[in-house]
Amino acid sequence: MKRLAILGASGHGKVVADAAELSGWDEVVFYDDAWPVIETNGNWPVQGGSRELIESLGRYDGVVVAIGDSTVRLEKLTELEAGNASLVVIIHPSAQVSRYARVSPGTVIFANSAVNAGAELGKGCIINTGSVVEHDCRLADGVHVSPNAALAGGVVVGRASWIGIGAAVKQLVSIGDGVVVGMGAVVTRNLSDGVVAFGNPARPT
Numbered sequence: 001m002k003r004l005a006i007l008g009a010s011g012h013g014k015v016v017a018d019a020a021e022l023s024g025w026d027e028v029v030f031y032d033d034a035w036p037v038i039e040t041n042g043n044w045p046v047q048g049g050s051r052e053l054i055e056s057l058g059r060y061d062g063v064v065v066a067i068g069d070s071t072v073r074l075e076k077l078t079e080l081e082a083g084n085a086s087l088v089v090i091i092h093p094s095a096q097v098s099r100y101a102r103v104s105p106g107t108v109i110f111a112n113s114a115v116n117a118g119a120e121l122g123k124g125c126i127i128n129t130g131s132v133v134e135h136d137c138r139l140a141d142g143v144h145v146s147p148n149a150a151l152a153g154g155v156v157v158g159r160a161s162w163i164g165i166g167a168a169v170k171q172l173v174s175i176g177d178g179v180v181v182g183m184g185a186v187v188t189r190n191l192s193d194g195v196v197a198f199g200n201p202a203r204p205t
């Protein structure tokens with residue numbers, strides 16, 4: 001019996017839970033600091049807040065954080081690691097993840113996405129539905145690649161950056177830390193830390 005605890009009773013959490021069940025986890029439960037006001041998240045129970053999770057880590061074979069805000073997600077991952085939580089990777093069975101890619105703990109990879117050979121993904125990344133992380137991309141901790149976004153070969157993305165839904169990033173482009181790439185953007189040039197950029201070609205606002 002494999003038991004998974006997910007911190008973050010969010011809509012994103014439901015997708016993580018669904019992918020987890022489809023990839024062999026027998027029991028999936030949530031923890032969220034909104035507990036006990038929130039007692040369920042879709043089909044799954046919410047059993048406590050982050051403190052209760054830390055106190056009951058021994059009950060679980062794996063833990064993952066499903067908080068959309070990348071900075072908060074990384075903070076919670078760090079707290080759980082300090083408590084010796086067993087952070088796991090969740091991969092939807094329809095995702096294509098190369099055996100030559102490296103995926104760090106706490107990262108989730110959703111349906112119909114592809115992560116190709118030589119890609120390196122940091123901790124707590126979200127590779128969302130239908131997105132593409134091409135060969136030799138390097139994603140730092142906490143990167144979110146939104147649904148249907150595509151990173152061409154050798155793209156580098158910094159810590160906690162967010163690539164919006166349907167965006168496209170040219171090969172070998174380097175995106176800094178804490179960047180937001182807007183939905184549908186076409187990124188042709190490097191982006192420095194902290195910028196918000198969108199449009200075709202994408203320009204920082």
Ligand SMILES: CC(=O)SCCNC(=O)CCNC(=O)[C@H](O)C(C)(C)COP(=O)(O)OP(=O)(O)OC[C@H]1O[C@@H](n2cnc3c(N)ncnc32)[C@H](O)[C@@H]1OP(=O)(O)O
Binds near residue numbers: 146163164165197199
């Ligand atoms: C499973 C999931 O749901 S994952 C989540 C996926 N969601 C996303 O990818 C959303 C990413 N976010 C965006 O693209 C946002 O629009 C941002 C971050 C780029 C900008 O957000 P905000 O700062 O709130 O901008 P706001 O909505 O006020 O728009 C400001 C202007 O920019 C325009 N604009 C905003 N985003 C874009 C975009 N991606 N492309 C072109 N124009 C845009 C708006 O139309 C508006 O123009 P106007 O002033 O002429 O009316």
